[in-house]
Amino acid sequence: MATILVVDDELGIRALLSEILSDEGHTIELAENAQRARAVRERMRPDLVLLDIWMPDVDGVTLLKEWGSSGQLTMPVIMMSGHGTIDTAVEATKYGAIAFLEKPITLQKLLRAVEQALVKTAPRPAPVVGLPSYSRSEMLLPPSHQPVSLNSGVSTPQPSLPAQGLASEQLFELDRPLREARDAFEKSYFEFHLAKENGSMTRVAEKTGLERTHLYRKLKQLGVDLSRNKRSNGI
Template structure:
């Protein structure tokens, strides 16, 4: 029998923990509650957890600090959905930039949380495990370019900043995190926008064209992003992490 997904709920409100634990288990999941970071770490040390629902406002170490620690390079990748009464845009953006996969503000509907949990798990598992386990790093370097994942912009070989829209940045980051692997349109839409494609959806094709323009990539003979007929797209060059971009050939 297939093992149910194990969801760890870290929230200092016992009512929320009990409600979510009971609700998720009624939906066929396994759920465990933890009141703070210390209890969270005890559960993670002894059991396999598939996704973390993490409150920001916790006693002791807060959710932002825990999220940052869980995204350290030496940690196993764990999908994170932030659940918090702090609905300020700055908090939401900070949580997502630290590596959270989704953010839901309190008060919330349990059904919406369930839908987000399933969506995050689905996006995570669309790629083979070795790919899904990769952790974003501050600098992704390829050819003469560097993508700064903190400032969310490109730097060319001369150090000139090339601004990216939010959608352009998300697409390029996904491609760089999975170099030399073919990703189809469904995968790219799920990983960048959290939605499925329909038969007439060409938004990814338009976005790839815009990213190629930013990279000054010739679409007739692309160096960076190649189209694989009937399959999707592949980022061709190897990607390095950290440091300065390599000199142009």
């Protein structure tokens, strides 16, 4: 996960973005103005900055220019504004911003912009030498059908799992955007635990390590059918 600096003079916006992005597993740093943002940038190198344009001391575009001219624009920056224009967005892009989000920012647009920004700047992993390569069709097979390469060069199948163990196995389409693949996995993960705990939100929250309110919001976001797992005494 990433370290994200959120720069906005509105306390409510900072708190909301911090909560959403923390739920996604990111580490969040907050700044209410350009002065504070400079201090955070000096202390650390965030992986991404969400920067408001209209702030009382120094506006976001000016701060963006400052970082660019001083060689400190080493991280992607997404600009935010509730009063922005196309000209403002173009100007911000010219000085190094990679995206522009118009307030009010929807959850879907925020997460997509953050994910795309981090994917674009993520270093490519070095190739691993000496490991067998598998075709895409082999990668989608359940573990019981995966070949195991031995030193002798002979491929042998793993022992089949018991039938009851396969009930929770899921096959996920890998040729899709990361966000969609992760949502599909998380939905199956939560549906499995809901069924296992007979729909008890309290026990599922304990098992998954999420606060109950965060868990409920995550399930709604993923489109999990909660009514199917409701018990007679409620969730």
